[in-house]
Amino acid sequence: MVKVAGIDCGTNSIRLLIATVEPGQPLRDLERTMTVVRLGQGVDKTGMFAHDALERTFDAAERYADLCRQHEVETIKFVATSATRDAGNRDLFVSGIEERLGVTPEVISGQREAQLSFYGAASVIDSPEPVAVVDLGGGSTEIVLGSVTDGVIGSHSMNVGCVRMHERHLVSDPPTEDEIAAARSDVRAALDEAASVVDLSRATRLVGLAGTVTTVTARALGLTHYDPARIDGATLSVDRVLAACEWLMTATREERSAEGYMHPGRVDVIPAGALVWSEVIRRCAAEMVSLDSVTTSEHDILDGIALWAAGRLA
Numbered sequence: 001m002v003k004v005a006g007i008d009c010g011t012n013s014i015r016l017l018i019a020t021v022e023p024g025q026p027l028r029d030l031e032r033t034m035t036v037v038r039l040g041q042g043v044d045k046t047g048m049f050a051h052d053a054l055e056r057t058f059d060a061a062e063r064y065a066d067l068c069r070q071h072e073v074e075t076i077k078f079v080a081t082s083a084t085r086d087a088g089n090r091d092l093f094v095s096g097i098e099e100r101l102g103v104t105p106e107v108i109s110g111q112r113e114a115q116l117s118f119y120g121a122a123s124v125i126d127s128p129e130p131v132a133v134v135d136l137g138g139g140s141t142e143i144v145l146g147s148v149t150d151g152v153i154g155s156h157s158m159n160v161g162c163v164r165m166h167e168r169h170l171v172s173d174p175p176t177e178d179e180i181a182a183a184r185s186d187v188r189a190a191l192d193e194a195a196s197v198v199d200l201s202r203a204t205r206l207v208g209l210a211g212t213v214t215t216v217t218a219r220a221l222g223l224t225h226y227d228p229a230r231i232d233g234a235t236l237s238v239d240r241v242l243a244a245c246e247w248l249m250t251a252t253r254e255e256r257s258a259e260g261y262m263h264p265g266r267v268d269v270i271p272a273g274a275l276v277w278s279e280v281i282r283r284c285a286a287e288m289v290s291l292d293s294v295t296t297s298e299h300d301i302l303d304g305i306a307l308w309a310a311g312r313l314a
Contacts, residue, residue: 003030004077006305007061007067008180009097009105010270011163012081013211014057016053016064017032017302018071018149021167021310030071034211035060036265039093040083040139044164049087054096061100077309080105081113081303082139082161110157115140116304118152119313121209121297132288134280136212137298138163138269141190141276147196156197157189162212162266162273170272173253180249183272187279188248199288200287208280209300212273218261220244226261232298238285241294245278 006017018031022249037056043049068076078097084090084107097105108116117135125131128149135142143156169175169183208217220240248256249271256267266273268285307313 002075002310003071004306004309005064005071005073006302006307006309007064007076007078007101008302009039009057009078009080009084010213011043011081011140011161012038012290013138013265014039014060014064014201016067016301018067018073019310023311027306027310031067031300032062033067035063038163038265040137040163041088042167043079043083043086044140044167047086048089049083049093054093057093058096061097064203064297065101076103077101078100078105079113079305081301082110082137082159082164085109086139097230098257103277110140110142111155112156113140113301114144114155115152116308116313117142117209117301118144118146118155118304119307120232120300120302120304121207122148122299125202125205125207129204130202131205131207132198132284133207134207134213134277135209135259136273136277136280137161137210139176140164141280143194143198143200143280145200145203145262153202154198156194158187158194158200160187160190160275160276162269165272165276166269170275174250175271180275183275184279187276188283191279191283195283195287200284201289203284203288204233205295206281206288207295207297208277209297211263212270212277213296214298215266215270216248216274216277217240219248219259224260226263228298231296235293235295238281238295239303240293242278242281245274245281248274249278274302 019027041053
């Protein structure tokens with residue numbers, strides 16, 4: 001048995017999974033935690049990491065380093081995604097993480113991000129037929145077509161995410177009709193490009209990953225607090241999920257903050273995330289032969305990173 005750690009540093013949050021790995025067995029979680037650091041604050045506009053954003057991320061990395069030492073982790077894999085791909089001063093980020101964790105962050109491509117997300121989500125994919133897996137992040141959204149038998153068939157990374165769309169368009173409380181229309185235009189253009197690369201018509205199911213999707217699912221389930229056990233694997237009708245998206249897009253910040261399942265670090269960006277997710281669902285419903293429900297997975301790129309650390313993914 002070995003202990004590994006996977007760290008996913010995205011645009012909005014940094015997350016840690018510490019797990020044990022045994023031959024022929026699935027990962028067993030020892031520690032799974034998330035901190036909203038908003039590393040990508042302003043990157044869409046300036047092309048640079050803000051000093052405050054780096055400091056928040058470094059503070060979280062120090063806490064994660066302590067946890068890795070406590071659990072006597074043998075291998076750490078640290079992955080950085082959309083915001084780091086875009087930032088011109090990424091060297092400051094890389095050196096700061098090396099200093100605190102002793103590992104060099106791997107700044108992965110959107111295609112690699114999509115692959116890791118797919119394999120991380122495979123625990124809820126029990127059909128040999130192709131499925132569409134969507135990882136909706138802060139700076140980018142990855143769409144993957146794959147199956148448990150064939151692996152990844154096709155993938156595409158779109159530069160739309162909850163933080164990017166929030167900073168670019170949805171700045172009012174609640175967002176105005178014009179802001180929503182502008183954001184929709186961006187997302188639909190990105191989906192046009194994605195659909196030219198990934199044949200969504202082959203998919204038989206839609207599986208959504210990451211914080212925006214799980215928050216929308218919590219709303220759709222009517223949860224009074226965040227409950228991963230109820231959210232993971234939840235399959236809900238398209239209409240029910242779209243209704244939850246609509247509420248999150250049009251509610252005030254005060255109304256969103258009052259929801260027991262809402263993470264404080266997600267309150268401002270969830271309208272943008274809900275908009276992106278609603279547009280993805282509508283496009284998949286139009287492209288796929290029959291889509292009447294959507295499945296949510298709590299297992300995502302973080303699990304894929306841990307599998308990579310364990311040597312189970314090339």
